[in-house]
Amino acid sequence: MSKQALHIVKIGGNIIDAPEALASFLANFASIKGPKLLVHGGGKIATSMAAELGIQSQMIDGRRVTDADSLRIVTMVYAGWINKSIVASLQAQQCNAIGLAGPDGGFVVAKKRNPVPMDYGFVGDIEKVNAQDLAGLITAGFSPVFAPITADSTGQLLNTNADTMAQALAIGLSDYFDVTLTYCFEKQGVLMDPNDDNSVISQINQANFAQLKADGIVSAGMIPKLENALKAIAQGVQIVRLCHADFVSQPDKGTLIQA
Ligand SMILES: Nc1ncnc2c1ncn2[C@@H]1O[C@H](COP(=O)(O)OP(=O)(O)O)[C@@H](O)[C@H]1O
């Protein structure tokens, strides 16, 4: 029997940092019919806030090396300012958004990343999603808005990559819904030439991803994003797509991920 459709959308830092682009994205998100869930990043704002406070940010393979000071900043920025700004905007557009981070409701439990071979500090890898309770919240009519902050089983807060958070929530919720996962960012999709918006690669699977990586066509934050997208499609998510934030509700745009 087919399940109810659920749209899970991830929105990244470049859009969140651009007020007009964010407003237009949120209007489109609010107009999606039926159950929906938003995961947001905000890495760019966290980096500039840290710089204002005299703290340098270091990224390795798309992950922020998170010391105690950085953890305080990312928690305030992601689970505070960004999350509440988005929720308030969605509520003003009759979307019944509820702001959450991993520790709320025990929805996402993580584990501090092993410090060997590389110590990322307070960075969490997701261990468990409490999908049953979260599905209940969604079925009750709420649209969860997740900040990429988690905690471990001892209560230690951790910083988690937002693309990974979206992937784990999508896989967990696939037991209860037919999930479409859309990664929205500021490009038209995965591009053959990152400077040419007309060069969208229409489909990506494990085999051509390996080739695109080897050829240096995908780089930086795009590599973990595609790894997350490929994991989602391999583990029960029905549709996975990467597209420009303006096209969140246009299923024919962007790059489709294939198993
Ligand atoms: N082939 C590619 N096509 C599109 N973007 C690419 C490609 N290779 C690298 N990128 C970079 O990946 C970025 C998206 O990853 P990331 O910065 O982690 O996004 P976000 O913070 O929006 O999740 C793009 O802004 C772009 O600079």
Ligand SMILES: CC(=O)N[C@@H](CCC(=O)OP(=O)(O)O)C(=O)O
């Ligand atoms: C561990 C880790 O790297 N966490 C990310 C969380 C934010 C994020 O993923 O934001 P974008 O989607 O805007 O890149 C970070 O602090 O940058």
